[in-house]
Amino acid sequence: MRRAHTVEQVRAAESALMARLPDGALMQRAAYGLALAVSDFLGGAYGRRVLLLVGSGDNGGDALYAGAVLARRGAGVEAWLLGDHVHEQGLAALRAAGGRVERPAARREAAAGTLLGPRPDVVVDGIVGIGGRPGLRASALEALAALRGVPVVAVDTPSGIDVDTGELPSSQQGAQRSSAQDADRHVRADLTVTFGTLKPAHLVDPAAAACGSVHLVDIGLAADLPTATIEALQPADVTALIPRPTQDAHKYTRGVVGIRAGSSSYPGAGLLSVAGAATGLAGMVRYVGDQAVADRVREAHPEVVGEGRVQAWVVGSGGGEEAGDHLRAALTDGVSTLVDADALAHLTTTDHEHAPLVLTPHAGELSAMTGAPRAEIESAPLRHARAAAERYRAVVLLKGRHTLVAHPDGRVRVTTTGTPWLATAGAGDVLGGVIGALLAAGLDAFDAASVGSWLHGAAATLASGGGPITAGDVAPAVPRVVADLLT
Ligand SMILES: NC(=O)C1=CN([C@@H]2O[C@H](COP(=O)(O)OP(=O)(O)OC[C@H]3O[C@@H](n4cnc5c(N)ncnc54)[C@H](O)[C@@H]3O)[C@@H](O)[C@H]2O)[C@@H](O)CC1
């Protein structure tokens, strides 16, 4: 499991650990790990040009100490001091190692609108870390503008993002805005090197998308950290959770999933939903719906049967006008029910009393359910997914690049598998089917949604192989992903 802790949790754990360690030891661990990661990023330190952007706090201190390590290994290191203060010991260490320090350089370079000296091989963003408020000051924005195009390694977090929420600084904070940079008011990194534990912004979009790849440096914090509320499943976690048949299993002990999806207007959604369910994770699949769709389903999946008892329902994908009736019919069974697409509009905040629910909206569907504008949901998905889970007393899976699975008790799992090629019509229908099969096989709503989403993303990546896919390519790859995990 990869876990993310809030700033408050990290600060508490760090002070507990620091009380047992000599002064500065923790920063030395962080800085050394950072220096190694920068060196790996560059394919070695010797002869490389490293530019440090240094703010006034400990984040700048990390950058300065790491710069000293890199300078001793033969890198040409220059630091631009952007804050009112600077970490003095870190500065002394960099100077002693032969690094150059420029106080007003950022402004001089920015005035020229470009770099005056040779182009660095990497920028190390030590402007702010977990102590930063969202947004950046003009001096930082100007420095970044002058360095546009140079790869960036962020120290702890890309500066300017909101660490606890994963949100980006809002465009209304334009007071400190510089003409040098009109779009982003935060750093966009190629690599983010963080310490001790992940923070929410490393997993949660839109900030996670500004982190690039994330490298975690062990500074010995684990024992002092509390239980995390935000986590990302890893292959070993998924392997442990996948339901597998016992030696004496029969199809009913493995669970039966029922699909009430597709309609005469959207027959394909029924087929794709069944395809997701019929990946072998449950013992049997039933289809209930439009006769013409049912005929096509049985043509494509001869093993699928008609109405009868089920352990879980999937309702709504392409359900059209019948989606509301199907939802009511499914809920009378009192079994775990996944509610997608057209059925979401018919859901009430008391439906959780009938059955454990998994809701699978994208931002547009969640907007229709709650009245929050779509753009607002996309800029604060964590807040909105949690609020919806609480409101409907249901597990809410909010789809996106990093899909969020929110439990009404506040826990959140983030899906980090997948590929942008998965953003294709019908992919969500397949996802509903996969999760429905896991519900029928006995996983609880939170595990089924998060494991199903993980498998769906991994199957898309496998099917894609780096190239385009359609929704129909995803389900056939699910059994191979599961086999790879189990063997
Ligand atoms: N606390 C610890 O024990 C450890 C901290 N470490 C590093 O220390 C960092 C936290 O250091 P700090 O608490 O000093 O905080 P930061 O260095 O993140 O930032 C605080 C400083 O930045 C200023 N500031 C805040 N928002 C700003 C903005 N938007 N633009 C410009 N300046 C802004 C503040 O006035 C303050 O002076 C971590 O992110 C990590 O890099 C590591 O060395 C590991 C150990």
Ligand SMILES: Nc1ncnc2c1ncn2[C@@H]1O[C@H](COP(=O)(O)OP(=O)(O)O)[C@@H](O)[C@H]1O
């Ligand atoms: N940029 C992206 N990267 C990875 N996966 C994505 C991206 N955008 C969307 N997805 C995934 O693609 C699927 C799209 O589902 P959905 O929006 O319901 O489409 P549809 O209704 O056409 O089936 C979801 O699983 C979502 O998480």
Ligand SMILES: [K+]
């Ligand atoms: K930073």
